[in-house]
Each structure stands twice: as C-alpha cells, then as structure tokens.
Amino acid sequence: MVGAGVVGLSVAHELARSGHEVRIVAAREAPDSVSGVAAAIWFPHDVDHSPAVLDSAAVTYRRLAELAGDPRTGVHLRRGTVLSRRAEVDTSWTRAVPHTEPAGPDGLPAGASGIRCTVPLVETSTYLGWLRETVTGLGVRIRAAEFASVGDVLRQDDADVLVVAAGLRSAALLGDDDVSFPIRGQVVRLANPGLTDWITDDDNPGGLTYVVPRRDDVVCGGTGDVGSWDEQVDPDVEAAILRRVTELVPQLAGQPVLSRAAGLRPGRAGVRLEAVAGHDRPVYACYGHGGAGFTLSWGDAARVAALIGASET
C-alpha cells in the first residue's frame, strides 16, 4: 500500500483483519499529513453526496460511534448544529445519522436554519496514534519511502496487490487522473473556554466557518480554496476566521491562540475507489475524499477490502 494517512491506515486495518499480509510505504506519518490538520468531525464535507458516499459515511458513523466507547481511541460523540443560510437545504447526509432534529431559533443567525445532531468527533492527535498502533498490532509494517509513480512502487516491491491511498498525491502517482485538485483549508486552534457543542456554517457570507471544540482546544475554521496549493498560514485569513467564529460563538472572544495550520484537502470530482487497469499486478485506488477523509474512512476501507476479496475468489 502507499499512504499512511487516515485512509491508508483504515484500509490496512481492514485488509489485515481479513487475513492479508500488509505493508505500507509512506512519505510521511499520519500526524504530518493532511490527516493531522483535520478538525476532525464526522460530516460528508467537500465531497459529493452520492449513495456510495452516504453508505460509507453511515458505516463510518457506526464504527466511530463504537470506538467512542473506548477512551484510548480519542473518539467522542458530540452534539452540534449544521447551519444553513439557503432556501434549498441539502439534507441528504441526515440518512447516515441515527437522529436529527431542527434547531430552535434561539442563537441562530438571522435568516439561518439549523439541524441538530450528535456525530463522532475524532481527536486526531490521539486517534491517529491509536490507529497506527492497532494496525501495527495486526502485523502491518510501515516503512518511510517516497515514490514518484506507481510503476516505481511496483518495481521496488513484490506485493501481489497495490492499494494507492496517498491522498492528494495519488493522482500524480497513478498518472491517469485529471479530475483531482486541492481544496485549501486553514484553521486556528484556540484555548477551549468550556465549549462542547460544535457548529458548522458553510453558507456564512464571509466564507466557510466552523467551530469544533475538542478536549484541549477549539478548532476554528476555515477556508475552502479550490485549486490553491498554498500550505502556508495566511495571517489575514486567520484574522477573518477569528472575526467570523467570534460572531457565531461569542465565548471565543479573547481566547489565546494555541496553534494554527493549513492543509490541502484531496478534492476530486467523486471519490476514486476502484481497480486501476494497465499495471503488471492488480492496483486499487482509494482517494479523493475532500473534506471527509475521516467521515468515509471505515466505510471505504471496508469497500476496498471487499473489492480485493471479490477479485481473489
């Protein structure tokens, strides 16, 4: 496999659990990849809401909800509000969530509506370490290496099957995909004044806005700059994020900044989860999860394992 982000580790887990011997090569470990920048709340964001995506989101919801029972995982179930400021509200995602209800008007911005629900929240610093440990506990070996192409990987590794789960760089590795693109996201993490409820406000007139309280901080975002490869934090963008989140959640005013980050979501015109022809051994692609890599991780990992299993029978 190529890739040790949340998607690669989840796929490795499901393959190892179904009896495969799995090796991962990855340029960087998950905390130093895009997976380490995420908020990471369960929500199918920056990804199409096709039936396959919503099925994967539902499978992942259930798996993460189970994991929330184990404090070592860093997964929690948290209540919050999905705000909308448009007449036609996309509620397709609600079918992947056990229970939702309309938010009362109190505290909502003028003209906005809201859906209240409980979803898994992943504390990435704990979860990615737990996932890596669990995966290596299943016998998966992880080696640091960077490759320019799938051909190079196949020349250097005698694996029977190769899975490419390299996030945004997957398209370049495979060389047959021109519908992948970065979606730049910037966040600023503030000290948590005691918040537990999250809120997302995609239609905020100032730009994508969200507040995701975690145990030790509050992740405040964001941006969704399609096509931008800029991984540097922009202070003007941060100031604008702080203005918007403080307007939405006044308790955040004056909270100290703990850290800041920018990352490139692996955008694509549809998640790519399929066998890729044209190589001397079977190659599978699993990438293009946009702002939903955590949200789709377990569902898509199970689908990759099923695809590979079906090809072997």
Ligand SMILES: Cc1cc2nc3c(=O)[nH]c(=O)nc-3n(C[C@H](O)[C@H](O)[C@H](O)COP(=O)(O)OP(=O)(O)OC[C@H]3O[C@@H](n4cnc5c(N)ncnc54)[C@H](O)[C@@H]3O)c2cc1C
């Ligand atoms: C600001 C921000 C907020 C987000 N919030 C959320 C959220 O709330 N919920 C959610 O579900 N998602 C969220 N996301 C999206 C989520 O982070 C991504 O969808 C997810 O991390 C993608 O995981 P991945 O494993 O595919 O890729 P990555 O995490 O990028 O991992 C890629 C792996 O492949 C390896 N690799 C890449 N190229 C090569 C190469 N050439 N050779 C060898 N190895 C290679 C890397 O080193 C790494 O190990 C957010 C993203 C951002 C930027």
